[in-house]
Amino acid sequence: MYKLFKYVLFISLLTGNLTYGQEITLFQQFNGRYDYLAFGNTLNPAENNIERAFCNILPESQADLLLPTNTTIVAAYLYWAGSGEGDLNVNLNNTPIVADNTYLVEFNDQTYGNLTYFSCYADITDLITSTGNASYTLTNLDISETLASNLGYCGNRTNFAGWAVYVVFEDSQLPLNQVNLFQGLEIINRNVQEKTILLDNVNVLDNDGAKIGFLAWEGDSNLDYGESILINNNIISSPPLNPANNAFNGTNTFTNSSTFYNGDVDVYNIQNNIAIGDTSVEIKLTTGDYDIFGNFQADLIIINNIITVLNSQLPDATIQINNINLECGNRQVTIDYTVFNINSTDVLPANTPIAIYANNDLIATTYTTTQLNIGASENGQITVSIPDSLPADLIITMVVDDTGNGSGIITELNELNNEASQEIQLLEIPVNPLQPLLNCDEGFNSAYFDLYLSLDQIETNGMATSFYKTLEDLQSDTNEILNPSYYQNTTSPQTIYLKMENTPCYDIYYFDLTVENCPPIIPQVFTPNNDGYNDWFNIQGLYNIFENHKLLIYNRYGTLIFEGDNNNPWLGNSNKGLNNTGKNLPTGTYYYILNLNDSQYKTLTGWVYLNR
Structure with missing residues (x-):
């Protein structure tokens, strides 16, 4: 199994797959027991700068694929090129092929103006x-209309096509x-005589057997003026096919052919041009000089493309976030993840950080627990707390081979693919206030409440509800109030928490139970005859409610005969006066003055009939 890494962002200027002047950059990378070969052919009947009479291309050409035995194809890419702005549809062995992308370059000819390739x-x-191994024939690459409509291509002998x-x-x-495959489209000519291409993201651990290949177009064998390829400032060559002063000359290294007219598929050994530890390769291309007659x-x-093959034994740690488990009302999240060492050529050691x-703030660190062989992976799980300072909408990023400060401890094949990110939204639950429930004090600042009355303030839509005395009980789903319709408060005010089920979590509300002193209800008759019924002056809503009240009872002559308070109710006896102290009073009408000692209420006066 192999894994591909794409680093090229193709910027479309004309259509979705048409790109002008694309620099040569890394397109695909393969790590393993890999190598490559190339095959193809020209559609020029001859080299256009030698046979100057023709201005056409062949309708088809053929080439053979000869893979070594006991090999497995990993990837294959077809390139085709020519004069003009492109033929995006060709056939290979009668199979229609549509371009995944098209590159264009221009040359400003001093006679014919701008020419596009x-x-x-x-x-x-x-x-x-x-x-598999077979003969392959490319057809339907047609640039005849381009050559006929613009005489500049044949006029300056840059009429070509090939694959x-x-x-x-x-x-x-x-x-x-x-194996690193770089691609794009760059040009050198009499106007731009030198081009430097930097190949990065390579890792040279052993330069033994290192090689580099080029796919180029429109080179001519008889234009060897100032032409060279330099690798890290050293001229490379492969004579006799590719001499140092004529690298691009219509040759194919794989077939040892010099009849790949106006195209080059060449390979060079570069083990003496790179050093162990290099992470990039500089390529310089040159052309242009004066001939023996003094003409430039x-x-x-x-x-079109450059490919390198370098011996390399390094791990390649990557990470994938599989799932992030969110809990309602909790800023702790549990992350399930997998660390891979797939696109690698060596083991990834245990304890890789x-x-x-x-949101770019470090919140936790962990490490791998086992050594990961080539192609292996390891699953892990970690629970982390999201700081209160961060918003509910945020991005979780995991970076393997990162000690927490952006640096790692492992040298890898690819240092740019170590992270994975996922957007999350914490399941935060706001605590919403409701209006309080009020009830008359039934004694000692307590009363019985129907908590369901609070639901009149919200839309429940049939959702289940429950009540709790603390927010902690609600969140832990413990100590639910079992009889909400007849609940006696314990303090005044007392906060009650309401939980209403709702997708994906639940809603939280809170409200206060408030006890207030209601006006007392004063009877107009009582019968203190010890029969157990109505035996005392029972003023409802007074005792243990207006605890500082004073009650004064007068007879019909205006004489004070009884003085009571919260601890001394009137039982129909007297406790004032010279002769009646402690005696039961006779049947008759008596008059009261009730001072509640509450700023919200005036002193109450009236009469009551005592009937024995």
Whole structure:
């Protein structure tokens, strides 16, 4: 199994798959026991700068794929190129191929003005895998209308078309390699005589057998003026096919052919041009010099792709967030994740650090627990707390090989693929206030309440509700109030918490139970005859409610005969006066003055009939 990493952002300028002047950058990377080969052919009947009479291309051309035995195809890409703005549809062995992307470059010819050249590519892995070693014929690449409508291409001898297939394959007998495929479209010519291309994201651990390949178009074998390829400032060559002063000359290294007219599929050994520890390779291309007659001459060379094969034994840690479990009303989240070492050429050691960030703030660290062999993975779980300072909407990011300060401890094949992120929204539950429930004091600042009356203030929509005396009880779903319709408060005011089920969690409300002193109800008759019924002057809503009240009882002559308070109710006897203290009073009408000693109420006066 292999894993691909794409780093190129294709910016479409004309259509969704048309790009002008794309710099050569990393397109795909493969790590394992991999190598590559290329095959293809020109559609030019001859080199256009030697046979100057023709102004057409062939309708088709053929090339053979000859993979070594006991190999497995990993990926295959078809490139086709030519003069003009592009033919996006071709056939390979009668299979229609549509370009995945198209690149364009321009050359400003001093005689013919701006001339455009194109290159297309398509992923044809399935086709090559199913067909295997065979002869392949490319057809339907047609630039005849371009050549007929713009005489500049044939006039300056840059009329060309051709194709090539790059195949990455796996072979168990190969060393562990890193294969980097860079692509784009860059041009050098008499106007731009030098081009520097920096290939980054390479890891040179062993330069033994290191090689580099080029796919280029429109090179000419007889235009060898100032032409060179330099790797890290060293000229490379592969004579006799590719001499140092004429690298782009219509050759194919894989077939040792010099008849790939106006196209080049070349490979160079660069083990003496790179050093162990290098993480990038600088390529410099040059063209242009004066001939023996003093005339300036330069080739027009279009670079389409560059591929490197480097021996490399390194792990490649990646991480994936599988799930983030959220709890209602809780800022703790549980993260399930997997650490991989798939696109690698060495084991990933145990105790590789992992950092967890919330909106770029470090909130936790952990580490792998086992050594991960090539292609292996490890599942993990961690519970982290989200700081109160962060909003409910946030991004969780996990970074493997990160000690918590953005730096790691493991040298990897790819240092740019170590993180995974996921947006979450905490299930925060606001606590919403409701209006209090009021009830008359039934004694000692307490009363019985119907808590269900609070539901009149909200839309329940049939959702289940429950009541609790504390927020902690509600959140833990313990100590629910069992009889909400007849609940006696314990303090005044007392806060009650209401929980209403709601997707995905529940809603929380709170309200106060408030006891108030209501006007007392004073009877107009009582019968203190010891029969157990109505035996005392029972003023309802007075005792243990207006605890500081004073009650004065007068007879019909205006004489004070009784003085009472919260601890001394009137039982029909006297406790004032010279002759009647402690005696039961006779049947008759008596008059009262009731001072509640409450600023909200005036003194109450009236009469009561005592009937024995």
